[in-house]
Amino acid sequence: MGCGTCTFSVKMSIFLVLLDISYSMHCGPRINVPGAEGGGATLPVRVQGQVKDVSWVISDDGRLNHFATTKPNEPIDIRDNKFDGRLRSETNGSLTLTDLTNQDQGIYTANIRSQSNQRCDQLYHLQLYKTLTSEDILIHLNVTLSETHNGPCTITGTLSCAVIGSDVTLTWNNTNSPGTEVTNHTLRIYNAQSHVTYSCTARNPISEASRTAHIPCNREFTRREIGNYTRQNMIRLGLASVILIITSYLILQHFHGMKIEM
Incomplete structure (x- = not known):
């Protein structure tokens, strides 16, 4: 068999795989898969019945790239060398990617073939997120202090919490203490004790981090930012x-x- 025939055979096999994908039924709704840059993520295969093989495809510069094939309990077949050393097949045919970069983000398609040769395709959206640390959280204080003779020092004002990043949610702890309420990312304090600490927690799909604000009875701390x-x-x-x-x-x-x- 000549090299030209080999090339034609490879192209034809890829064409048939992509043709099968284009006519496959959907296995289910699209699965969102979060990941961290430099970390790993798994594209899970969730179908009923026994899986024969899974053809993995990603859109690469406007064209479909069949970059790997997995089979339950068998080694992975990597078809694109840019994924060498970064792909692993799980026991049920799921695909795990490692050493993730921003270039790995995107929409993946798994064409899943059962032992009875029935096919369906599953879509995945792989999105990378920053691993949050306390240094990413900025707390802005705008409070006034009230001191009474031989009495406690009380605080009135606001603490605002902010984080730069996508899909980040912010929550305040110690908000169940008397004289506090939360509006969006702002904690409002009414005549609270100065020895109480308040903690802002930031969460995204892969991580969470917290920063604590303690307000001493010192007027130098009435307007400042806690952060980087x-x-x-x-x-x-x-x-x-x-x-x-x-x-x-x-x-x-x-x-x-x-x-x-x-």
Whole structure:
């Protein structure tokens, strides 16, 4: 068999697989699969009956790419070398991808063939998310303190929580204490005790993180942000230093010029 015949045979097999997919019934609704960059994600096969094989297809630059085939309890057949070392077949034919990058996001199709040669196709939406940390959470304080003679220090005002990212939900803890209520991402405090701590928790489909705000009875803390503001302070300090150096240089040049004229 010549090389031309081999190439034709491979192309024909891919064409038949894609043709089968185009005429397959849907196995069920699309499955959303979350993943983390650098991590792994599994595209699950959920059908009744015994699975014979699964052909995995992704749209690549507008064309369908049949990049792998899985069979229950058998090694995976990888057809696209850009997935080498990053794919694994599970015992039921499900597909696991590892070392995920943003380029792996997208819509995948699994053409599932049963032992009776019946086919259906299952769609998956693989989407990557950031693994949240406490440094991603910014809490803005806008409160006033009330101090009484020989009495407790109380707090009135708002704490706002913010996170940059997609599909992130925010919740406040200690909101069941007297004198607090939540509106959207803002915690409103009415005459609360200063020793109470408040925690904002951020969640996305793959992770969660929290940051705690403690408000001491100190008026310096009535308006500030709790979060990653160290870099901003360093930038401000650097700019101030540059301005001071330039100003000193101009003053020295001015006096030097006056000395020459004298």
